[in-house]
Amino acid sequence: MAVVFLVLAISFIVDIWGEPPKRVIHPTVDQANFSQKPARTPALNPIYVKDGYSYRCNDCHSVLEPSDVQKSYISAHPDVILEHGANNYCTTCHSPDNRERLLDINGYDVAFDQSHKSCLQCHGPIYRDWEAGVHGRMNDYWDTERGPTRKLTCVECHNPHQPKFPDMQPSPAPNINNYISFLNQLMTSEESHASR
Template sequence: MQLPKVEKPPALQPPVGLPVDAHLDKTPPRATRGLDLVKLGWTYNCMECHKLLPARWHYDRPMVEHQDIRLEHGNNRFCLNCHHPTNRNAFVDYDGSEIPQGEVVRLCAKCHGTIYRDWLAGVHGRRNGYWDPRRGPQTQLRCIQCHDPHRPAFAPMKPMPPLRYPPRAAGSPRRSGEGHPSHQP
């Protein structure tokens, strides 16, 4: 018996570019993963398993499906700081209300208020489209399209090699008698 192949539905996210941006690379730096799980060709939403598991603030060891997640996000040491305790298909706000998956920026704004302010102003994150929104539309990447929500800090990058100047630049040999104090005619 052959199991049907089911593609994972795309994570809810805004479009990454506009037709007027054809000259730009609009690929998000990070592939956004939604809250669905694809296993053995089947797509599951979080509540299909979590309806059987009570919400706890701390688990002794990660569950099988979450064992490769490393939670390194400041003081957020617990899943329930961000994930809703009774509806795992949503995130949680301070008052316990649900934040839908498509509004993940509201979740990040809970703790990262100044960065959220900069994101709204277009200073943090990447916008594509017209600089002047009166002339045409813009699109903007969400937090999780650049940052891994469980480990948001970017990995260190190897530095580029130093600049190499052309031979006619500083330090090149001079003709005799041209202004160098150690050279006397």
């Protein structure tokens, strides 16, 4: 017994065990990596600002004839790039008579905050899924008895002019090197593998 203690004591004093593996402290990830913010914030009440003045859509469009040609990119809206399949005309979705409104296929007005009623005319199966809560994200409560479910609308993820969901930067990958000495061991073993 005494011998065991003596050997242990010597081992601790001489410290044959070496340093415990040192922990790598990973940087704290940015809050944006788990934000619940929708992919985009749609303009439900569009106001056009230019040269310090702000205009409603109809301020200009009431005097402009609606164009029946394909959208030209040097017009008043150079930021709008239309890549929505075969829909090359503004008036496919926007009402030609009232530019503060959208249009459905039967010619009825659709308000900007009801834009899904325009989308559903072509995207029936997706709309059905969205209505059932299977396409697009939900937030807050799954149990509607406890609280409301917030269902994101089409335009909170998709830009109606370029509906393809944008590519995004991935959040940080998992770190496998949690310990410095472990990492060194790994590297030396890899080196010895390489030398063999």
